[in-house]
Each structure stands twice: as structure tokens, then as C-alpha cells.
Amino acid sequence: MTDNKINIPTAAELTASGKEIEILFWVGCAGSFDDRYKRVTEAFVKILNHTETPFAVLGEEETCTGDPARRAGNEFLFQMQAINNIQVMNGYNIKKIVTACPHCFNTIKNEYPELGGNFEVIHHSTFLQQLIDEGKLKPKDGNPFKGKKITYHDSCYLGRANNIYEAPRKVLESLDADLTEMKRCRSKGLCCGAGGAQMFKEAEKGDKEINVERTEEALSTGAKTIAAACPFCLTMMSDGVKNQGRENDVEVKDIAEILGSSI
């Protein structure tokens, strides 16, 4: 997948030309602004293009879902954001949303319906798994992860919050990678430390950073690739790897990047 010439239509453009929006790709703030995580957005867009999935984005009309505001206690701000986003999406008659961010996923899927936003919401891990199952995505035989040790770090907002444990693992298994579990995995997975709006403040006083604790566990598996499926996890685990001085031999990647470089 070397083709960088991809047209990324906005919902406004499609609607203006009288087209239906089949799938809205909700990019999220990290996917739009964070330099590292923009590479995940790019990888995912290339997969969408490669599989000829018709999609649109909101572009500049997208705004924060309100998740961090709500978790930090600011219900007013959350609802302002939510109701605005719902107005925009209902205006474009959006039916189905795919997003790579588990926090956006959780909020739009579980919390927007009470405010009038009823969409079919799907996380990119499930979406990628479906593409593989349908035979639309086939990892190359000699893909770079074949036989390589990978450990998958569960995102709390995918796992415990929404019971999605297998989809990201199936994506990695499709590469014939050697998926090695950490002791604390699936429903017992340890948080990266960023949820509940912790991403936006320093940790409280303690004797260790949560991401360091988790990264040590990931490194102890011997895997050279730590797979994540959440922008916050990706940041926290990358920082953890740097903290351990292992950034030269261990990489932290989103499952879309891993899959994208294997097809």
C-alpha cells in the first residue's frame, strides 16, 4: 500500500453532491492532532481505501465527543459537545460510525442515544476483523510480523467497558504472529493510566506511574511489538517504553498500523 493519493470526502461534500454516507469515520481529537497518532489515522484511511470501503469524515465539523469532560465531572460541557455533535451527524443522516478511539466509541455508542444520537457504532478493531473475515483484507504471506512475538495491551474502554476482547486479537492472529499474553489481560487487563481524563493531568501522588507498571509487564513478555487499539494507550505505552530506555528495540503500534503494513 504505497498509494498516497486518496480522496477523503467530507460529509458536507457527499451530501452536497446528493450522495448517502454509508460509513462515517470518526477520527477523534488524537487522530486529528496528535503527530504520532495521525499515523494511525493514515494507516486506517489507507485500509479503508484499499478495501474500497465508501466512507466520509466530518473534517472541521467534528468536535470532541465530550468524554474527558464527562469523566472529569463537567456534565454541562459534555452535553454541549454531545448535543452539538449529534445535531451535526443527524443533519447528515449518519447511520453507521467507525472509530479507532475506544473513548469516542464508548461515548457515541453508549451515551449519545439518551441525547438523541442513535447510530450503529463500531470500533476499528471489530471493523478490521470483519474485513479479514470477509476476505477483503489478506495479510501477505511474508508479512513482517509473521512468527514475531506481539503482546496486546487491552484498552479498558474496549474491554471491560464494552466487552471487546477478541476482535483486536483476531486481527493480530491473522498475521500468523506469535501473540503472547501478559499475565493481566482481557477482563483483568491493567489500565495504561490515561482513562477517566487522567490523560489531561499529572497523576496523583504515588510511588509509581501506572504506564511504567504496565510497560514493565509488557516488556517482560519478551515481545518487541506492543500492540494497542487506543490513542491514549498508545501514548502511555510509548512513554513507558521510553522510560525503560527500550525505544530502540521495542515498538508500540496500533493494530491498524500493524495490519496496514502487512497487506
Add this chain to the structure above:
Amino acid sequence: MMEYVEQIIFLGVTVLFVFLIAKRVGIIRKAIGLGKPGMPQGTRSQRFREMMLVAFGQKKMFKNFLPAFLHLFIYVGFVVINIEVLEFIIDGLAGTHRIFAPYLAGFYTVLMNIFEFLALSVLLACVIFLIRRNVLSIGRFRSREMKGWPKLDGNLILIIEIVLMLAILTMNATDQLLQDRDPYYTETGTLLISSTMLSLFEGMSTEALVFTERFAWWFHIVGILGFALYVTYSKHLHIFLSFVNTWYSRFEAKGKMENMSMVTNEVYSMLGLPNPAGDTPPVEGEIPRFGAKDVQDLKSKNILDAYSCTECGRCTAECPANQTGKLLSPRAIMMAVRDRAEELAKSGDGENGKSLLNDYITKEELNACTSCNACVEACPVNINPLEIILEMRRYISMEESGSPASWNMMFQNIETSFSPWKFAPTDRFKWADKFNNGGAETTVTD
């Protein structure tokens, strides 16, 4: 009249304990009633299934085999041995002795042997639990909140159960000896566990045996009544409330936070839009509080959660904040809610100037939560500490504007730039330039 003395005393003692227990139940109901109504959704069959699986079937206990296995013995012992208490009560009131024995004949022997086997299992399990609590260094029993009364409470429960089981076995041992000496004592057949204790009592005179048997009988039944009363003051209340609590389980995705419809009204009117759900009429009288400062601002379910908590600490052991040395312990949150609700229920409606926030739970604890749901997942009886933490954060943010400075900054960023980070909203779609420009900017590296 004299021949009825024992029965009259028994009746008096039973009535006294039932009265005291009923009084405590009244206080607990009042404490739970301090909260706001609003029970979770779920159909009756869904709730029943959850109660049978989680409380009755102990599904979530079996994530950790050894304690689950030992706990199972105590649990089954508790349930089954209480069948024997029925016989105790009938005997006590009617002045009979082992009233079921003649009716059940050989089956009585089987039944008594099952009770004895369970009594021994309970006894051994309690001894192992005492060792786990006091000798082995199991982190969750050594946390900050497990000092003083909570530690004593945990040990007392185990010691009381051991003593009660010893009373049953002593009673059966002396009874078996008396069966050979006095036809009043109905044949029970050989009771396997207590018959190993016969040598302890064999040398005693018949009078001393009668006294010991009676003493053990009284000790056991008064002990059970006393324990039932004790339970209402103790974390051990979980033996009843875990059933109630799992019945009222929530069945939504764990990640979902409850919507505040009070806020929805205001947001729609601020945006100048009609509320599609229809305006909820304004609340008469007191202006409702946003979020929770005290237990009255929580839901009754949250307080029921607190009373159902047996302080096992599985939540705290799984909490990422706690594991990395932060002050937060989900168990301490539940204990604080219970203590505060209990205080308010006992003192009538005296506010005493204290509140759950600050006097029982600090901001530092609340601010450390990552909302990861590990505590919720870990709880064997479906308690949800996270909901309480998030409700209290709502109070701090919306009523006090007391969130940490960096959160206030994040709020400001969302308000002005529509992103928690301070980026220009017009830059939001810049990531796509390299694609839309026809791949002119080919920095993509894969």
C-alpha cells in the same frame, strides 16, 4: 411452672434478639433510603439469573480458586447448618430433644453427618482464612483502610464461626455419650466427626455431660442469634445483601455513565433548542444539587452497594491507582459511604456539619481514578465504586469548580477549540492534506 423455665427463657431470648435485629434492620433500611430512588433496568428474569449466578452460584468468586473454594465451604455450611437451627428452635420452644430424629430415623444420621462434615469444613476454612488475614502477607488485607475495627471485624467473624462449629461438635459428642447412659437422648447413630472427640468427654460424670451438652446447645443457639445481630453491625451483612444487591445489578455496558437529565434541559435551553425528550418539570422546593457531596445525593443503590460490601478488597487489589501507591482504594470508598450513611441514619436528620466529600473521601482519592472499571469487574457481588467516584467528581466540577487546574484547562480547550488539547479547530482536518493533495507530501513511512 418450673418445668417450663427453660422454654420461657428460650422464648424470651429469641424475642429479645429478634427485636434487636429488627431495630437494626430499620436503621439500615433508613440508611439505604437516604439515597435517591432509581433502580437499574433489566427484566425480572435477567435479574433472577444474575442473582442465581453471581450471589447463589458465586460465579465471580471463582476467578481465584483457593479462596473461592474455602469460601464455598463456609457458604454451603452456613446455608445447610441453618436447617439444623430450625430443629433447635422447635426443641427450644417445645421443650423436646432432637425432635426430628424419630421421624427421619436413618436419614437423620445421614443429615447429621452432613452437618458435621460441613461444620468441620467451615472450621478448617475459617482457620485458613485467619492465617491468610493475619500471617500471610496478602496485600488486600493489609491496606490502609483495614486497620482497627475492619481488621477486628474480619477476625471476629472467623473466630465466632469457629466457636459456633466447636459448640455443635461438642454438643454432638456429649449427646452420643449420653445416648448410652440415658434413654431420653434419642439415638442418632454414629456421627463421624464428633465421635473422634469422645475420648475428651468419656471420663465425665453423667451430670457433667448433661450440663456440657446443654451448655453447648444454648451456646450454639444464642451464639447464632447473637451472630445474626452482630452481622447487622458488620461487613458480614453481605451474607444477606449480596442477594439483594445482585438482584439490582445493572445490565448496561460498564463504560456508560448515567445521563443527567437535569443538565440536558438546561443545555437545550442554552442552545435555544427544544428538548426532544420533553422538558422535565422544574423540581419544587429545594434546588437539586449537581453530583454528589453527601450520601443523600447518591442513589439508594449506591448505599445498598456499600452495605453489601464485605471488604474483601478484590477491587482495591485490581485498582491501577492503588497498585501504584496512590491514595485511592475503591474499597475505602465503599466503606466511607457505609459509615456516613450509618452515621446519618442513626443521628436522625442531624447534619452535624460533616459531608461524605472531604470528611470521608478526599479529592485526592477521587482524582486518582482512571475509570478503568477494574474494581467493578473484580467485585464478586456486583458493587460499583466507580459510579460513586464519578458522581462526586460531578459535584466538585459543577458545584465547586474545584477540579484540578489542568482539568479546568482541558475544559477551556474543549469550550474554545472543541478539543481537549489547545489546537486551532481549523487545523483539525489538516491530517488529510497529504492524501487530498494527491500524495505530494509523501512522509508516510510504511
